[in-house]
Amino acid sequence: MSHNTFGHLFRVTTFGESHGVALGCVVDGCPPGIPIDAADIQAELDRRKPGQSRFTTQRREADEVRILSGVFADDRTGGVQLTTGTPIALEIANTDQRSKDYSEIRDSYRPGHADYAYDAKYGFRDYRGGGRSSARETAARVAAGAIARRVLPGEIIIQAALVQMGPHAIDRARWDWDEVARNPFFCPDATAAAFYEGYLDGIRKDGSSVGAVIEVVAEGVPPGLGAPIYGKLDADLAAAMMSINAVKGVEIGDGFASAALRGEDNADEMRSGNGGGPTFLANHAGGVLGGISTGQPIVCRFAVKPTSSILTPRMSVTRDNRDVDLVTKGRHDPCVGIRAVPVAEAMMACVLADHYLRHRGQVGKPG
């Protein structure tokens, strides 16, 4: 990962600020011949789009994606638009910018936001909506992820869900992937989702915010993806998820809970499988051993902190170092973790696509 690029063979470079002209990405290294059109990408962007329920920011953005390059259709492709193997540039114009909402914080640092850090680094900043530090950047990731999904073999299924809101975890016994599409929280537990409605309404009315935990699972991943030692699949996933706005922790499989286990309980036992590879009797490892996929589901979780854009006044300072009490007005998410769910899927897809191609490069087709 360099400043604004991640991936080695499937490389994603993103650009854009919250209130600039446009944001977008360039996806380089995509294999040729993959069918993709703007509607495919749009469908995934629409899942992340703000303003779809009262539980996300009311900023209205069409988030309409344009493909600028890297695809081609003619009668030889049957009229289907295919990737050509050259860089795919995607652009999403900013339309609902309302810069004036932010004018009052141009001189102060919002606590818990990147304002001070950007100023300390660069000497000044585009304060409109957080500029480059805005979670709006994640739209570009979702767009790239839509391509990455299509690079991967069809048997790989990537799904994410919200598994905790504030202190309230779901009951994993009630996990139902179908439920995720039925509630505004991407929650796989219908009972928890029903509870979250009232809970988050309360938070929202308080002008407050809460954190969340997101889990993303990739099923059907062949064994062998990942590369020791600094290209470990879990190390790349950790970086990918930690790079999402407001994420403060990442774990694979049992994660932090594994610290409390004994070796007998943690080691996933195996029995002979009928496909040649072993059948695992547990998945404490979350599908990754030694940084390499084992063929089990890859399970990754991350914690999202509550946004600091709240209505309760907070102590802060101005750019010229005077004390100030600050209220962050504007349109915000009471639980930014919700919209991180499609972003999590996108990042998983991008990391897997990259490792799929890297493995094919070094070793040949995995499987």
Added chain:
Amino acid sequence: MSHNTFGHLFRVTTFGESHGVALGCVVDGCPPGIPIDAADIQAELDRRKPGQSRFTTQRREADEVRILSGVFADDRTGGVQLTTGTPIALEIANTDQRSKDYSEIRDSYRPGHADYAYDAKYGFRDYRGGGRSSARETAARVAAGAIARRVLPGEIIIQAALVQMGPHAIDRARWDWDEVARNPFFCPDATAAAFYEGYLDGIRKDGSSVGAVIEVVAEGVPPGLGAPIYGKLDADLAAAMMSINAVKGVEIGDGFASAALRGEDNADEMRSGNGGGPTFLANHAGGVLGGISTGQPIVCRFAVKPTSSILTPRMSVTRDNRDVDLVTKGRHDPCVGIRAVPVAEAMMACVLADHYLRHRGQVGKPG
């Protein structure tokens, strides 16, 4: 991070297997003129070295480092050995290899180890001591970290400690950095350390193992290190720590606990500081906002799973897919997390050194 290299300007490439001829690293991009000799590196290696107490593997390795290149001394340097700006190659010979210890597992996959994953990826593997997947590789990281520390300004202090063994966390109220050097667990809580002695003796006698949580803290880091979006300081730290053997989770600041907080509690408030920058009233963020250091201490924690090398038989399969019950003999660590402490410091040092140089490249001297 690519396969066996990490960092952009301060780049570390490691090589070597547990039972090969030697392991080591090449550190590229190190600034010139930095005093370093083998003894400096050796001192840090000795902290990680096996066999220093009954609580770590009894494998005997001198872990003696040789500097092959990249340094120079003559009368003009006052006889002091300085880095020249060219790649510094470090070599640590393997001496106590006892390959026969491992011959019985050449045909079977140890549960919870990378054995199957390596075979699935590469088609075969160097099974001696885990080959490349052995934690012995971390010696090379510690050696590189010794150089990285010297690249950083002197006011940056990096320290790590074990803060949980199995399910037993320390009492943070008793935290004393000086205590870390006084017990074989790198534990900052003397009372917990005393408890761990008996606890781990029991684990060891059972032929079992336990996990741990390690915390690494960097103080004195200037604000401005890190780079949005895919070069975020915390994203690079997450990858760096997750790449350490047996690590299953990484968090920054409050980490997973921040999911349960409300915005009012999570946002670190500020008051005007006397040095120009703000004074923070809390550090839930762990010193990083928007991927950029804030000048507060950088706090990173990671979970280490228990090693699967235990004496209790575990169900597994052979390379030719037959069921087998496996006991992992050999010399192992009852709590591999202990020796991860100096590795954590090394990885923090390497990541910070890289970002220090990257910042200086893009923006000029930080501070």
Added chain:
Amino acid sequence: MSHNTFGHLFRVTTFGESHGVALGCVVDGCPPGIPIDAADIQAELDRRKPGQSRFTTQRREADEVRILSGVFADDRTGGVQLTTGTPIALEIANTDQRSKDYSEIRDSYRPGHADYAYDAKYGFRDYRGGGRSSARETAARVAAGAIARRVLPGEIIIQAALVQMGPHAIDRARWDWDEVARNPFFCPDATAAAFYEGYLDGIRKDGSSVGAVIEVVAEGVPPGLGAPIYGKLDADLAAAMMSINAVKGVEIGDGFASAALRGEDNADEMRSGNGGGPTFLANHAGGVLGGISTGQPIVCRFAVKPTSSILTPRMSVTRDNRDVDLVTKGRHDPCVGIRAVPVAEAMMACVLADHYLRHRGQVGKPG
């Protein structure tokens, strides 16, 4: 250099095809606080723009650049638009596409073009105007180069010129940099330029084409830029120039002529300088020794082959492997080398900006 990105700290990623929606680039790693607006970039693009004389392709493209991100202006910046340190995305829409011009060559491979190679690599291709292989991509380089120039200290002056057209070299004794802006060939020798007018008219009327040699010189470069061994300044320049369409050779300083010299003649002698550094008595080395700048002018030359888009029928084959005789109609450059002159300057600027930042990262400010 990876597929569509070059540079380490000053990184340029380009995208776009000749007849797609748009082309452009993302410049990542640019230092903050540099004044830049679209007009600055446009001025350099206009030098490369087609259709400015009868000696370049008559395709009409406005080549109008839009800055999508990475800049900011407010009253605190005095209304001046400054780089923010985040990625700068530049977009140039394709307007005069006339795809039908190329429909007849969709089934055949133009000799001397990349048509067959693209098909062999990717299985199919965007044949419109050469798709990604079109020299139109160089507009993105020129745009990036406009930013790169501003990253470099003001004392660094980068200029390029055409020094040979077909077999006709200029007389270097008549070299006058001011002349370059006065003729449509970017030629520093007025007499040669006058000759080229008639010569190239003849070539053009024949429906033929000729090659050229371009020389690019950077003056005022401080000593110390470049990095042994695989980041040598001349190695990066060689790659940068060779990546320009139709370039078949690159040389530094005396280049191929140095093979015929003896050591006495080739070694640039030195005398003590008054600024501390030596004064060189010659510049056979072209300003680079051991891959590092010496403070002398950096002199780089490259050969551009004649375009294969000519009116004389050439033997070729179709995609389905039948013989065909092919004439390349459409609007083409009789000497594509001419428009490579601003591209050469841009590539020199990008390479130097990258090395300037890399040096500052590793060693501190050069000079």
Added chain:
Amino acid sequence: MSHNTFGHLFRVTTFGESHGVALGCVVDGCPPGIPIDAADIQAELDRRKPGQSRFTTQRREADEVRILSGVFADDRTGGVQLTTGTPIALEIANTDQRSKDYSEIRDSYRPGHADYAYDAKYGFRDYRGGGRSSARETAARVAAGAIARRVLPGEIIIQAALVQMGPHAIDRARWDWDEVARNPFFCPDATAAAFYEGYLDGIRKDGSSVGAVIEVVAEGVPPGLGAPIYGKLDADLAAAMMSINAVKGVEIGDGFASAALRGEDNADEMRSGNGGGPTFLANHAGGVLGGISTGQPIVCRFAVKPTSSILTPRMSVTRDNRDVDLVTKGRHDPCVGIRAVPVAEAMMACVLADHYLRHRGQVGKPG
């Protein structure tokens, strides 16, 4: 290419100085299962080794290579040592160092050498034998190249030859690859080789030196290797060759001569081939179009300047800026181009291996 690493999937990092403890390389990303032992690598090193005829430096170096990691043999591999897919570290100890030979130039800058440039960059330098700037580093390249050759399919044949010494070019009509092994100049023209003996004896006795031109050819390369735009095969070759010590120019196919051609002559015509792909009727392009291999032989040439280590006194300056006349004693090559021949093959092999794996990653198996 970064400071001391080149390649993306087949990555080579080299280290070491002329008179340090050892030099070597780490080859990362090598596919697993490739038979390689030290003798294979040694055979190629021996071709580059100094002191093999009176026409190369009389420094005596065994150049004995040790493989430190990345290979494994047991009865399952039939006792054959195979690459494991993990980094292969190679070490070559420096034995005949004679540092005192160089003590007299520690305070002065040899004209035409990197001495001043290194000092200007780093503030001081390892002056013994040129330190990192010594051509001794190329031994590491040759070692890496021996591995790269084995990564490539067997039908790819890479050979290099000296085609010009001083001003004296060979007669290409007499080209015989078998001749290359029969004379100390790697010259494919027996008549020229005979002439060079006397010629170079004269140069040597004068204490002078001459330049050379080397040509390297890869036959059997499948079409499709290389990647637009900044991963062009010829751009990577240009950088690879230009990074070799003393190289001042690189060309592909007709190279600089193509500038003088007309489009009709330069475009390589095609006729339908019997293998599906076209048969080319000429190879002005040197096997690369649009940066991608065409299936024709890849032809690359580079110019090597005469070494500046000569017995004729040259004007120079000291480190403290005093005038001095300098004679470079020690053991040197009268024509350093000779030993660049195996280096050229190695660099071609490394670049092709990298592109072979990159192509397989993005597109699948080439051919």
